[in-house]
Amino acid sequence: MKSTTDFHSKRDxxxxxxxxxxxxxxxxxxxxxxxxxxxxxxxxxxxxVNAAGCMTLLSVYPFTPFRGAWLYTAMxxxxxxxQGVRDALDILKVKGAIKEEDDLEVIVxxxxxxxxxxxxxxxxxxxDRDLDFIYLCYDxxxxxxxxxxxxxxxxxxxxxxxxxxxxxxxxxxxxLFSIWAAHKPAYVATIIAAEPLDLAQKIAKASSLSGxxxxxxxxxxxxxxxxxxxxxxxxxxxxxxxxxxxxKEYVDGKVVHTKIPKKRLPVEEYxxxxxxxxxxxxxHRDTKTLQEIQDRIDAYWHKVTYS
Amino acid sequence: MQRELLTGNGAxxxxxxxxxxxxxxxxxxxxxxxxxxxxxxWIDGGEMDCRMVTMDSEHSMITAAGAAAVTGVRTCTxxxxxxxxxxxxxxxxxxxxxxxxxxxxxxRGLAAPITLEPDHNDILAARDSSCVQLHxxxxxxxxxxxxIAFRLAESEGVRLPVIVNLDGFYLxxxxxxxxxxxxxxxxxxxxxxxxxxxxxxxxxxxxxAGVAVLGGSTYSYFRYQAHLASLHALPQYEKICLDxxxxxxxxxxxxxxxxxxDAEYVFIMIGSYATKAKQAVDSLREAGWKIGLVRPRIxxxxxxxxxxxxxxxxxxxAVIDQNISMGKGGILYTELRSALYGHPDAPLLASFIGGLxxxxxxEEEFFEMASVLKQASADxxxxxxxLLYTEEEMREMRALQTIxxxxxxxxxxxx
Numbered sequence: 001m002k003s004t005t006d007f008h009s010k011r012d013x014x015x016x017x018x019x020x021x022x023x024x025x026x027x028x029x030x031x032x033x034x035x036x037x038x039x040x041x042x043x044x045x046x047x048x049v050n051a052a053g054c055m056t057l058l059s060v061y062p063f064t065p066f067r068g069a070w071l072y073t074a075m076x077x078x079x080x081x082x083q084g085v086r087d088a089l090d091i092l093k094v095k096g097a098i099k100e101e102d103d104l105e106v107i108v109x110x111x112x113x114x115x116x117x118x119x120x121x122x123x124x125x126x127x128d129r130d131l132d133f134i135y136l137c138y139d140x141x142x143x144x145x146x147x148x149x150x151x152x153x154x155x156x157x158x159x160x161x162x163x164x165x166x167x168x169x170x171x172x173x174x175x176l177f178s179i180w181a182a183h184k185p186a187y188v189a190t191i192i193a194a195e196p197l198d199l200a201q202k203i204a205k206a207s208s209l210s211g212x213x214x215x216x217x218x219x220x221x222x223x224x225x226x227x228x229x230x231x232x233x234x235x236x237x238x239x240x241x242x243x244x245x246x247x248k249e250y251v252d253g254k255v256v257h258t259k260i261p262k263k264r265l266p267v268e269e270y271x272x273x274x275x276x277x278x279x280x281x282x283x284h285r286d287t288k289t290l291q292e293i294q295d296r297i298d299a300y301w302h303k304v305t306y307s
Numbered sequence: 308m309q310r311e312l313l314t315g316n317g318a319x320x321x322x323x324x325x326x327x328x329x330x331x332x333x334x335x336x337x338x339x340x341x342x343x344x345x346x347x348x349w350i351d352g353g354e355m356d357c358r359m360v361t362m363d364s365e366h367s368m369i370t371a372a373g374a375a376a377v378t379g380v381r382t383c384t385x386x387x388x389x390x391x392x393x394x395x396x397x398x399x400x401x402x403x404x405x406x407x408x409x410x411x412x413x414x415r416g417l418a419a420p421i422t423l424e425p426d427h428n429d430i431l432a433a434r435d436s437s438c439v440q441l442h443x444x445x446x447x448x449x450x451x452x453x454x455i456a457f458r459l460a461e462s463e464g465v466r467l468p469v470i471v472n473l474d475g476f477y478l479x480x481x482x483x484x485x486x487x488x489x490x491x492x493x494x495x496x497x498x499x500x501x502x503x504x505x506x507x508x509x510x511x512x513x514x515x516a517g518v519a520v521l522g523g524s525t526y527s528y529f530r531y532q533a534h535l536a537s538l539h540a541l542p543q544y545e546k547i548c549l550d551x552x553x554x555x556x557x558x559x560x561x562x563x564x565x566x567x568x569d570a571e572y573v574f575i576m577i578g579s580y581a582t583k584a585k586q587a588v589d590s591l592r593e594a595g596w597k598i599g600l601v602r603p604r605i606x607x608x609x610x611x612x613x614x615x616x617x618x619x620x621x622x623x624x625a626v627i628d629q630n631i632s633m634g635k636g637g638i639l640y641t642e643l644r645s646a647l648y649g650h651p652d653a654p655l656l657a658s659f660i661g662g663l664x665x666x667x668x669x670e671e672e673f674f675e676m677a678s679v680l681k682q683a684s685a686d687x688x689x690x691x692x693x694l695l696y697t698e699e700e701m702r703e704m705r706a707l708q709t710i711x712x713x714x715x716x717x718x719x720x721x722x
Contacts, residue, residue, distance in 0.1 A: 061519065080332075
């Protein structure tokens with residue numbers, strides 16, 4: 001039985017970070033903020049299995065900010081690396097080569113580029129096989145490490161390095177949460193660093209369960225989304241308050257929203273803080289696209305409320 | 308020691324079983340699948356203490372194999388052809404992790420056009436991956452080289468993945484009598500997986516593996532380390548073969564030399580088709596030829612000094628490549644040529660491409676190659692590279708092309 005720590009209020013949250021500082025992540029990285037909060041709870045008895053992305057640069061020879069282990073794999077197969085490590089640890093435990101208390105939690109660390117695209121086959125396979133692991137995607141809605149080109153996680157209308165036209169990215173953000181939940185894994189949750197209590201409660205729940213546990217963290221990205229690093233947390237809060245980023249979890253076959261905004265703010269409050277949406281406001285206000293974005297959010301929450 | 312009638316795939320599976328593999332990430336592909344089917348039956352029947360997991364792809368399979376090996380368990384996996392290429396990114400990666408496991412590759416030609424039958428372009432595409440390559444010619448060699456491969460992979464100073472290669476169909480599905488090593492002697496030859504590897508994941512002694520590097524110096528250092536490890540695998544292979552001979556009585560080494568001692572002319576081949584060359588050598592010897600066969604068993608690391616020695620003073624050498632590097636030619640020929648360059652006693656080399664996609668090489672074709680070689684050696688002029696392809700095959704090909712509509716039907720043709 002895995003241990004559970006209860007987080008009732010912000011006072012229960014860890015008081016200091018255990019992930020080392022001085023990493024090459026950008027200032028204000030929403031992904032790193034989420035990782036800090038998660039690592040504080042998960043601790044050093046972990047092995048992070050990394051897919052190609054921004055966070056590959058966390059461990060650059062001979063330094064690492066982690067107190068535990070790390071294995072960089074490739075862009076497409078981090079969950080397969082997790083499978084090999086988990087299975088090997090289990091084999092060694094059965095043979096008595098390692099003790100139960102020396103066991104490690106295996107955590108895949110991946111960006112949206114891998115999670116929403118190239119890595120989806122390996123992820124789906126790991127869930128099919130009921131692999132006992134945690135999967136953490138820091139979703140900054142684009143191929144961040146290469147200069148923020150659009151990915152399958154990029155929202156409609158966003159300006160990226162490969163969608164610089166006046167209409168921005170013509171596609172729509174893929175619903176990865178539902179794709180994962182359709183596999184019926186042990187646990188799926190959306191999280192964000194700007195809501196640390198909600199995040200901590202979900203990490204605690206994930207830690208108490210076995211099997212595939214998948215976490216999708218929206219990761220405000222100052223360089224890719226074009227905003228001042230000091231606004232990272234505020235943008236994260238706005239993502240939740242406007243309903244852009246629904247905080248929810250899937251457990252026991254049900255989806256539950258963990259933080260429903262009482263009165264949702266207009267989505268513009270979120271969009272206007274980010275340079276990637278500038279073209280919707282300047283030189284002319286693109287009322288049609290703004291309304292489309294708002295309508296889609298309203299439709300989502302209408303379904304949540306009335307179904 | 309027990310005599311069994313086994314296919315090449317059966318022999319590979321037995322080798323894995325005798326090696327007491329602990330972990331088997333798998334993915335089916337023809338002609339390899341029989342290996343993982345055999346192993347899964349033994350695992351299900353409780354005859355093997357091994358965990359098998361079918362992955363979503365060969366890319367994932369090789370990732371899992373490398374990850375398990377660095378975590379500390381003896382790991383085996385198997386693939387063929389497209390599968391090997393699909394996993395190629397990870398083959399390079401896990402070799403860089405210095406993950407010691409064994410990959411069985413059952414050779415099969417590459418798409419396009421897609422085929423099931425064998426040649427060596429798949430395995431030779433992995434040539435520069437740092438994986439050690441052992442090439443087998445018989446079912447006996449397959450089972451024995453499985454044990455040798457694990458010893459080699461796990462050797463101090465090597466610690467690289469080792470690929471055991473056998474030809475699809477011609478060896479994978481051919482039954483031969485095999486002396487099966489008994490498990491006690493196999494255990495004596497191959498001790499349990501070493502527990503002192505620096506790459507493993509335990510609390511209180513955390514490691515980071517496969518980390519990024521900044522700058523060419525650090526990169527160069529680690530890449531060259533892998534090269535040195537690969538070079539070290541050659542003397543290590545020889546040493547392990549001596550140990551093997553002591554325990555099992557069967558002699559192996561970097562080269563198989565057949566009737567080579569007094570030979571003036573030599574065929575060079577790898578894999579199961581070399582048994583055809585042996586038969587041709589016997590026939591040619593009966594006709595008075597001084598001819599032999601040299602067959603490398605290890606191709607990476609490349610047994611350069613052994614080849615130079617074995618071929619020194621020969622009049623002519625015919626290199627028969629079951630592969631083709633487009634725009635260059637036969638890979639074995641190219642490599643041998645570079646190995647012999649500048650050697651005063653180097654023989655004349657002739658390049659033949661044959662046996663692509665399972666095309667047979669007939670005994671008469673060996674005779675023809677020997678004649679071409681002899682003539683060229685007498686003239687002192689290397690012949691142009693040649694594809695083994697008969698007029699009859701060409702006529703059949705034209706007929707197929709006519710059906711496919713690539714060639715207009717000839718006038719007066721009643722079709």
